[in-house]
Amino acid sequence: MSAVPVVADISYDALLDDPYPIFRRVRDTAPAVFVAAANLTLVTRFDDIMKIERDPATYSSDNPASLVNKVMGPTFMRKDGAEHAVGRKAIEPSFRPGTIKEHWAPKFAEICERLLNSVIKAGEADLFPALAAPMASLSLMEMIGFKEMPWETLALWSQSLIDGAGNYSRDAEIERKAMAAGAGIDAAIEAVLDHHREHPNPSILSSMVRADPPMPIEEIRANIKVIIGGGLNEPRDAILTLTLGLLANPAQKHSVLAKPELWPTAFEEAVRWISPIGMYPRRVTREADLSGVTLPEGLQIGLCVGAANRDDRRFADPDQFDIFRPRQSHLAFGAGAHFCAGTWVSRQTVGRIVVPMLFERLANLRLRDDAPPVLRGWVFRGPVSLPVRWDA
Amino acid sequence: MPKIIFINADGATREVVASTGQSVMEAALAAGVSGIVAECNGAAACATCHCYFDSNAGCTGEIGEHENEMLGFTASERTADSRLSCQVRVVAEMEGMTIRVPSVQ
Numbered sequence: 001m002s003a004v005p006v007v008a009d010i011s012y013d014a015l016l017d018d019p020y021p022i023f024r025r026v027r028d029t030a031p032a033v034f035v036a037a038a039n040l041t042l043v044t045r046f047d048d049i050m051k052i053e054r055d056p057a058t059y060s061s062d063n064p065a066s067l068v069n070k071v072m073g074p075t076f077m078r079k080d081g082a083e084h085a086v087g088r089k090a091i092e093p094s095f096r097p098g099t100i101k102e103h104w105a106p107k108f109a110e111i112c113e114r115l116l117n118s119v120i121k122a123g124e125a126d127l128f129p130a131l132a133a134p135m136a137s138l139s140l141m142e143m144i145g146f147k148e149m150p151w152e153t154l155a156l157w158s159q160s161l162i163d164g165a166g167n168y169s170r171d172a173e174i175e176r177k178a179m180a181a182g183a184g185i186d187a188a189i190e191a192v193l194d195h196h197r198e199h200p201n202p203s204i205l206s207s208m209v210r211a212d213p214p215m216p217i218e219e220i221r222a223n224i225k226v227i228i229g230g231g232l233n234e235p236r237d238a239i240l241t242l243t244l245g246l247l248a249n250p251a252q253k254h255s256v257l258a259k260p261e262l263w264p265t266a267f268e269e270a271v272r273w274i275s276p277i278g279m280y281p282r283r284v285t286r287e288a289d290l291s292g293v294t295l296p297e298g299l300q301i302g303l304c305v306g307a308a309n310r311d312d313r314r315f316a317d318p319d320q321f322d323i324f325r326p327r328q329s330h331l332a333f334g335a336g337a338h339f340c341a342g343t344w345v346s347r348q349t350v351g352r353i354v355v356p357m358l359f360e361r362l363a364n365l366r367l368r369d370d371a372p373p374v375l376r377g378w379v380f381r382g383p384v385s386l387p388v389r390w391d392a
Numbered sequence: 393m394p395k396i397i398f399i400n401a402d403g404a405t406r407e408v409v410a411s412t413g414q415s416v417m418e419a420a421l422a423a424g425v426s427g428i429v430a431e432c433n434g435a436a437a438c439a440t441c442h443c444y445f446d447s448n449a450g451c452t453g454e455i456g457e458h459e460n461e462m463l464g465f466t467a468s469e470r471t472a473d474s475r476l477s478c479q480v481r482v483v484a485e486m487e488g489m490t491i492r493v494p495s496v497q
């Protein structure tokens with residue numbers, strides 16, 4: 001067994017700009033590599049991440065030093081075993097495939113329709129602010145069971161919590177914003193909780209107060225924050241990534257438009273290609289051997305699913321968006337007990353409602369040569385700008 | 393420790409000696425049965441450990457409400473024999489039972 005090698009010649013900006021060449025290098029170096037710019041030991045190979053996620057006793061989601069807990073409170077995302085399972089089970093009714101299809105899908109289709117109607121005459125737009133961000137925000141608002149508010153409010157809360165959870169430099173302004181978002185969310189919960197208690201419905205808050213046993217208020221607050229921090233970016237970025245993948249590959253776009261049954265496959269390929277969550281952390285609870293590398297007890301590791309989803313040991317020609325590649329499971333939704341609770345709602349919303357409707361309603365949708373898309377991020381990654389034109 | 397026989401879509405068979413109390417998914421993964429992915433490792437959240445059990449066997453337990461809904465979203469066709477193997481416990485009565493693994497998860 002050997003020690004964890006160190007890579008020190010990568011800049012943080014390079015990681016944000018395009019992590020994939022770096023992921024490739026790290027993946028080919030060793031099963032686990034300390035990347036100085038990220039100040040974290042990264043695991044990048046598909047099989048290793050699968051192995052880790054099947055062994056929660058060695059690789060814990062719990063971390064006493066986690067900023068997530070500091071910013072959000074005691075969330076189930078940072079718990080293991082039975083403690084996590086209780087919280088997860090409490091919200092399950094809101095995320096069931098049947099509930100999604102019958103209850104959420106029609107509401108989300110309506111939101112999408114409204115957003116598209118408001119831009120359709122313009123003939124051009126940046127799809128990030130015009131569609132993807134408001135779509136993700138408004139649908140999450142409905143699912144949680146909040147009173148209606150401007151989409152920007154929930155989006156700001158979400159971003160402030162994410163920034164706060166990653167605030168390793170302890171920047172005072174970032175901390176202040178995260179705390180303000182937390183206070184705003186607590187007040188928004190307070191405003192509707194009695195209603196949900198008295199009127200059972202499929203919303204997440206309703207599931208939480210009706211769970212057996214009911215979720216304690218401090219856990220409701222913390223878990224709603226996790227859902228806001230972790231449930232807005234991902235569908236937003238998946239909408240834009242799937243759209244970009246198809247617009248940049250016209251032959252595949254024509255295939256999907258001719259055969260709508262290909263939409264689910266196209267969605268899976270989009271989130272494999274550019275996974276909205278590129279990395280999430282685990283903590284090594286006891287010395288472990290990861291494919292020949294020794295991980296010491298207490299080590300923080302980052303599971304780079306964005307890298308694993310481009311592991312050429314598993315996916316041929318992994319950097320290509322190719323909806324016709326052999327069907328293989330990917331890690332965009334993670335694996336193990338923390339497998340994304342929103343998997344089915346995102347498959348339905350992004351892959352069957354929003355992006356199909358976008359291509360159907362906006363005729364001859366195309367990228368702009370004079371304003372190329374901009375992508376950014378490695379922990380979270382997606383287009384931050386996707387300017388397009390269509391025939392109005 | 394019943395012996396369970398897994399049959400893949402291509403006809404390949406695999407005998408697995410399973411421990412009672414573990415899930416059929418866990419027994420299959422431990423033995424390296426191909427075709428069972430089990431992305432969520434038993435949380436009944438991913439529908440990628442779908443298998444076909446003999447629905448008349450009488451030893452596979454009841455289908456829970458959540459499992460029942462998830463079964464509507466399997467990649468291979470749902471039949472009366474469909475179960476999520478992570479939700480089925482291994483019991484001694486399964487000795488000699490055959491379980492069919494679908495072609496895609």
